[in-house]
Amino acid sequence: MHTMWKGSISFGLVNIPIKLHTATEDKDIKLRTLHKKCHSPVKYEKVCSNCEEELKPEDIVKAYEYTKGKYVVLEDEELENLRKENEEKAVEIIDFVKMSEIDPIYYNRSYFMSPNEGGGKAYSLLRKALQETEKVGLAKIIIRAKEQLAIIRVYDNTLVMETIHYPDEVRKAADVPSVPAEDKVTDKELETAKMLIDQLTTDFEPEKYNDEYRTALLELIESKRTGKEIVTAKEKDPVANVTDLMAALQASIDRTKPEKAEKPKKESAKRKRVATKAKKEA
The missing domain is CATH 2.40.290.10 (Ku70; Chain: A; Domain 2)
Structure with missing residues (x-):
């Protein structure tokens, strides 16, 4: 280490x-910036905003801007x-x-x-x-x-x-805008929210969690690199447009209940047509 x-x-x-x-x-994936026309890496050069000259390291000094446009230079x-x-x-x-x-x-x-x-x-x-x-x-x-x-x-x-x-x-929490000063919730709403928390409560096991975006991005990069077909991940169930607080809490509880095993779906008509077409072309 x-x-x-x-x-x-x-x-x-x-x-x-x-x-x-x-x-x-x-472990963020760092992406390079390329010129779209020729795919060459883009350079970021230090240029003086006044002289419009490209600067070398020895031409640059550090300074503190104590007011707009006025600086104290520090050697x-x-x-x-x-x-x-x-x-x-x-x-x-x-x-x-x-x-x-x-x-x-x-x-x-x-x-x-x-x-x-x-x-x-x-x-x-x-x-x-x-x-x-x-x-x-x-x-x-x-x-x-x-x-x-x-x-x-x-x-x-x-x-x-x-x-x-x-x-x-550390900024003051009191400066955060639009924070309700009082809790305007009913006893039933509070009890339902606590029930949802209890239902989702578990022991903290860090290994259970992973960066899904980074994993998907790596898979996309590898798929493009090897020339394989890119598959689309299954879409998440759409979130219901619930405006009532109680209904939202109940919907959350319902979504956390164990789902019944689904029967295998029949092959879609569209997939059959694609397969038939591919056989004919072969």
Whole structure:
């Protein structure tokens, strides 16, 4: 597993040399952009909006736009010195909290932590202490020139670092438009909704779920690549146009009931005509 960061975590006088490894991976299918006429890849060049000149890396500087059209230019050396100054600080667990107190909206990215040379015992100590107290460590760390707030917890006997957003990075729920201030539902509607939830409640098994769009896209790509005929996936049953809330809840419950085995359908007349035509042409 690739190491993307090396450093140390400390709590109190205990120092743990560790390595970070990305815990998740993006499996999105990346599509290239081609020129429709000749199918050549399209280049995206950096061009000055004023001079209309194509720019090289050495012609570009970083800047902060503090007001429309006005910038503060930051030199690479200044940014590098600032980054080194912060990276030299110890990554210290500043607090221990209950994980249930952190809303999932704060979570950002996950990293596996492994002990570096000589850190095995301290690693095991922190892992055991977190398990016994049912707490998570709250720490700060510099990753890719950005100071991150993070929690350290145990996952499958491995320490995991979860970077989390700062409070000012999470937008206020009160600013979301059109959210009803009060629950205007009847007791019967609520009971029916709870019945539907109970009917759909199950244990969380991640293996049950997959990215159906990515699977279908890969099948389409492979079918085109090999020149095979592309088949159309079976369409889902149309959703009834139900406007009444009770009727919608009841329809949802009915759709979750086990379906009876269907008898095999007879071959359609259209398929027979296609087969007959193919035999004649052969």
